Amino acid sequence: MEHIKGSQSICFKDSPYIVSSGCIVGSKESEGPLAKWFDITDKDDLFGAQTWEEAESNMQKRACELALSKAHIVPEDVRYLFGGDLLRQGIATSMGVEAFQIPMFGLYGACSTSGEALALCAMSVAAGYGNCMLAVTSSHFGSAEKEFRFPLGYANQRPLASQWTVTGSGAFIVGEKKSHVRISGVTVGKIVDYGLKDSQNMGACMAPAAADTIFQNLKDMTRTEKDYDRIITGDLGYIGQRILIDLLAKEGIDIKERHADCGMMIFDQQTQNTNAGGSGCGCAAVTLAGYILPKIHRGEWKRVLFVPTGALMSTVSYNEGASVPGIAHGIVLEHC
Amino acid sequence: MEHIKGSQSICFKDSPYIVSSGCIVGSKESEGPLAKWFDITDKDDLFGAQTWEEAESNMQKRACELALSKAHIVPEDVRYLFGGDLLRQGIATSMGVEAFQIPMFGLYGACSTSGEALALCAMSVAAGYGNCMLAVTSSHFGSAEKEFRFPLGYANQRPLASQWTVTGSGAFIVGEKKSHVRISGVTVGKIVDYGLKDSQNMGACMAPAAADTIFQNLKDMTRTEKDYDRIITGDLGYIGQRILIDLLAKEGIDIKERHADCGMMIFDQQTQNTNAGGSGCGCAAVTLAGYILPKIHRGEWKRVLFVPTGALMSTVSYNEGASVPGIAHGIVLEHC
Numbered sequence: 001m002e003h004i005k006g007s008q009s010i011c012f013k014d015s016p017y018i019v020s021s022g023c024i025v026g027s028k029e030s031e032g033p034l035a036k037w038f039d040i041t042d043k044d045d046l047f048g049a050q051t052w053e054e055a056e057s058n059m060q061k062r063a064c065e066l067a068l069s070k071a072h073i074v075p076e077d078v079r080y081l082f083g084g085d086l087l088r089q090g091i092a093t094s095m096g097v098e099a100f101q102i103p104m105f106g107l108y109g110a111c112s113t114s115g116e117a118l119a120l121c122a123m124s125v126a127a128g129y130g131n132c133m134l135a136v137t138s139s140h141f142g143s144a145e146k147e148f149r150f151p152l153g154y155a156n157q158r159p160l161a162s163q164w165t166v167t168g169s170g171a172f173i174v175g176e177k178k179s180h181v182r183i184s185g186v187t188v189g190k191i192v193d194y195g196l197k198d199s200q201n202m203g204a205c206m207a208p209a210a211a212d213t214i215f216q217n218l219k220d221m222t223r224t225e226k227d228y229d230r231i232i233t234g235d236l237g238y239i240g241q242r243i244l245i246d247l248l249a250k251e252g253i254d255i256k257e258r259h260a261d262c263g264m265m266i267f268d269q270q271t272q273n274t275n276a277g278g279s280g281c282g283c284a285a286v287t288l289a290g291y292i293l294p295k296i297h298r299g300e301w302k303r304v305l306f307v308p309t310g311a312l313m314s315t316v317s318y319n320e321g322a323s324v325p326g327i328a329h330g331i332v333l334e335h336c
Numbered sequence: 337m338e339h340i341k342g343s344q345s346i347c348f349k350d351s352p353y354i355v356s357s358g359c360i361v362g363s364k365e366s367e368g369p370l371a372k373w374f375d376i377t378d379k380d381d382l383f384g385a386q387t388w389e390e391a392e393s394n395m396q397k398r399a400c401e402l403a404l405s406k407a408h409i410v411p412e413d414v415r416y417l418f419g420g421d422l423l424r425q426g427i428a429t430s431m432g433v434e435a436f437q438i439p440m441f442g443l444y445g446a447c448s449t450s451g452e453a454l455a456l457c458a459m460s461v462a463a464g465y466g467n468c469m470l471a472v473t474s475s476h477f478g479s480a481e482k483e484f485r486f487p488l489g490y491a492n493q494r495p496l497a498s499q500w501t502v503t504g505s506g507a508f509i510v511g512e513k514k515s516h517v518r519i520s521g522v523t524v525g526k527i528v529d530y531g532l533k534d535s536q537n538m539g540a541c542m543a544p545a546a547a548d549t550i551f552q553n554l555k556d557m558t559r560t561e562k563d564y565d566r567i568i569t570g571d572l573g574y575i576g577q578r579i580l581i582d583l584l585a586k587e588g589i590d591i592k593e594r595h596a597d598c599g600m601m602i603f604d605q606q607t608q609n610t611n612a613g614g615s616g617c618g619c620a621a622v623t624l625a626g627y628i629l630p631k632i633h634r635g636e637w638k639r640v641l642f643v644p645t646g647a648l649m650s651t652v653s654y655n656e657g658a659s660v661p662g663i664a665h666g667i668v669l670e671h672c
Contacts (some may be wrong), residue, residue, distance in 0.1 A: 088424030090444045091649065098661060107441070108443065109441070123459075126463070191437070312425070314424045325434060
């Protein structure tokens with residue numbers, strides 16, 4: 001493999017497959033436009049737990065169990081697990097996957113983590129480090145509001161630019177076993193910082209990173225936007241989408257007709273009061289598992305660029321006046 | 337490569353090298369037993385910044401710059417960066433490495449993160465995904481006390497079992513370019529939970545994970561403890577070390593004579609009031625960079641098992657009564 005300077009991408013010679021997936025969502029997602037596509041829609045946002053954090057862990061566990069059972073395998077068959085979430089010190093993942101006893105790599109890439117996990121799974125399988133890897137990510141509205149804004153009991157008001165954290169978890173078995181969807185390549189994202197400081201307008205903070213990764217993907221793989229049936233970002237929402245389209249247009253790349261955003265698809269903005277759209281590590285993951293993968297599986301879409309996007313910040317960083325940089329990872333999914 | 341069920345390890349056919357390293361520490365470490373081995377010892381724990389978090393980012397930046405310059409390369413030569421820290425949402429890393437514009441994977445493995453980063457760097461180089469990767473981790477006493485316990489201004493009292501977070505950052509270039517230290521294999525850790533809930537006794541929480549990873553490494557690689565000149569854990573401290581030795585003794589593995597712990601080496605417990613020892617993502621990283629690697633480089637030690645250990649918890653998880661599970665990753669370092 002030759003590595004041209006500035007190339008951020010890998011094209012796999014033996015592309016790994018997404019063998020199976022599992023997804024679970026909460027009450028609000030169960031009333032949204034994608035509801036019928038999710039494996040489990042649970043009206044109890046606590047998922048049988050006492051706290052939001054434990055609820056999120058329970059979702060991860062159930063998403064993994066679904067993915068494992070659909071692939072007809074047990075945890076012992078999985079070589080490595082790559083997982084993460086939005087909470088401080090990634091506790092939703094630590095507590096969620098502990099019971100499986102799979103050797104694990106904990107990740108943090110904000111809402112881009114599902115892309116990061118899929119990239120590392122695919123890289124590990126393609127390298128021959130194991131024939132079966134597990135990627136899992138999650139987010140929860142209750143735990144995320146508490147982590148980044150205010151606990152739900154405070155009835156915090158939400159600006160129009162804000163996004164609604166998706167309560168959901170998606171898990172994916174990536175392996176050598178043939179399926180109808182393969183990961184043919186990945187584009188690992190750089191941190192992109194336009195100096196924005198409004199943590200309540202994450203779409204604007206993340207859009208430049210998405211533009212950078214999409215631009216880089218097309219350049220590295222010598223493709224044009226027309227080589228993809230869809231380019232689907234994670235959670236830019238309504239504001240981020242406009243910025244993304246504008247930024248790419250400046251580079252002569254017109255993605256208007258083929259762009260979709262998981263954060264815009266998962267809720268009905270008009271009736272669900274989700275302001276700028278959905279967000280969270282779980283948003284892109286459950287939309288991929290429930291809605292995008294089946295379309296590629298059936299061959300409706302032959303090649304999709306999946307680009308989960310993350311806003312890199314914490315309550316401490318923005319209270320201290322730091323900007324909110326973005327990062328986005330690109331995963332090339334192909335029907336086969 | 338064949339993958340035996342239950343094996344957590346990879347032995348590289350073409351082992352990558354640790355091409356160079358850089359380390360920087362703060363004032364207390366500058367007065368400790370390892371002071372003379374560190375590249376930069378800075379008496380100003382703010383490292384020119386206004387906040388502890390920014391100080392930690394500055395350390396990461398300088399550690400990376402050191403590693404890059406010692407390898408005679410520029411950031412554009414590095415294919416991927418793997419980094420992490422202890423702070424919520426990994427902001428020390430996001431803000432610290434942003435300027436390099438290297439495509440990055442953000443990690444979270446508590447104090448085991450340096451092992452996680454080195455494992456993924458080695459896996460990526462050995463797989464041919466690039467001839468040069470960068471691993472970086474950090475911790476800072478000021479930011480960690482604020483994150484996990486109380487801001488320094490509160491003059492919090494520290495129980496005897498507590499550990500002192502190391503102010504330091506270590507960076508490593510892992511690549512194909514020959515040096516005198518190679519990473520010949522890795523053992524990826526599982527989450528190990530003995531149900532301990534005392535977040536002020538992290539050594540006890542992490543020791544079972546260290547024991548598990550060491551046991552697994554010996555089993556996977558069909559070695560005995562005698563095949564290593566040293567087995568060096570990250571930050572078990574005085575309490576964790578005793579538990580580790582006891583747990584392994586039960587399995588017939590006697591590591592007493594060849595065990596060392598970075599958390600025990602970096603401070604003088606008697607004169608520096610560091611209670612059970614040093615800890616933090618930076619502890620294992622700077623000790624590896626400054627003290628361990630040169631010894632392997634010179635051939636004083638031929639083969640070392642380096643095992644950074646992490647306690648998986650957050651203020652939220654332990655306030656909600658969750659236990660503190662541990663994780664540890666094993667990195668096999670060989671003189672060549």
